[in-house]
Amino acid sequence: MQRTRFGDMACSIARTLDVIGEPWSPLILRNVMVGISRFDQLQRNLGISRKVLTERLRWLVDNDVLERRRYSERPPRYEYALTAKGTELCDLLMVMVRWGDRWTAGEAGPPVLYRHHACGEIGHVELHCSACDRPMDVTGIDILPGPGAAVTA
């Protein structure tokens, strides 16, 4: 129900959740990413209530994740598209896919595969360090306070 808004916390995870943490939002994004980008298509594909879909789309547009644009003048018809900010959120979706594939897909195997244009192979995402390009995960880092850290007396 999330009455508590996370946007004011000094934590990038909380602030990211504030934008796409509400139920359905990541699934809406995923659908727009693969071309399911109109109101009724989204509603039918997800089985989401029209009321909630309206609220989520408005929030995502207001937060510059999606852009609403008219694809027909008369009758007036709209579709939603990813902004640059929204496109970068797809990184998050791909990591979610990876974890879901590993831990929840079971016998059947992954529902989708990625073919990487650069190499032509089927691959999945891995996290690397921006400084040295080598693999990086939570067990191989120190977490330090940054400039935007909350002031702790």
Added chain:
Amino acid sequence: MQRTRFGDMACSIARTLDVIGEPWSPLILRNVMVGISRFDQLQRNLGISRKVLTERLRWLVDNDVLERRRYSERPPRYEYALTAKGTELCDLLMVMVRWGDRWTAGEAGPPVLYRHHACGEIGHVELHCSACDRPMDVTGIDILPGPGAAVTA
């Protein structure tokens, strides 16, 4: 409110959301990751209701993301720790941090920084392809149906 459960969808994003998509869950994980791992610590640090914290912890334990273990016999006292499954979810948190840093941190800059043990430098996560090790994002892939895809007549 999320009455709709996502776990049955043939989508790894939905199935991942089923495990950690509810409000507060990613923040609980983040805290356990940095050593805030006991009930009262979590409750105070996050300002979450004790009722909801209880529910989330139980769900995360039931789903093998966290492990509840006794650190004192008498009086009985418990703390929560990441399992292997939970540790891999931290990849997701790090990607959330990256997006939040880029798009929501503003003037103040990132609240936390990572020092990568392998190179000693401050870095952030980047997505690379498991097949060729080069950078990979949603604009550079084709999405194909995998073995676990829903049967579409």
Added chain:
DNA sequence: CACCATAAGTTCCTTTAAGAGACGCACAGA
């Protein structure tokens, strides 16, 4: 023209989850 269909919402009512705070239990130390 009358009638139905479609896209994109809006409105209303019910059900369920979140928030807040009081309460309970087991023990330790003074």
Added chain:
DNA sequence: TCTGTGCGTCTCTTAAAGGAACTTATGGTG
């Protein structure tokens, strides 16, 4: 015995999700 701490449970209120009917604008068909 009294107080404090850790780890919860219980209860009550409020807000959000689900579901379905309704609206508006328009185009197509008989």
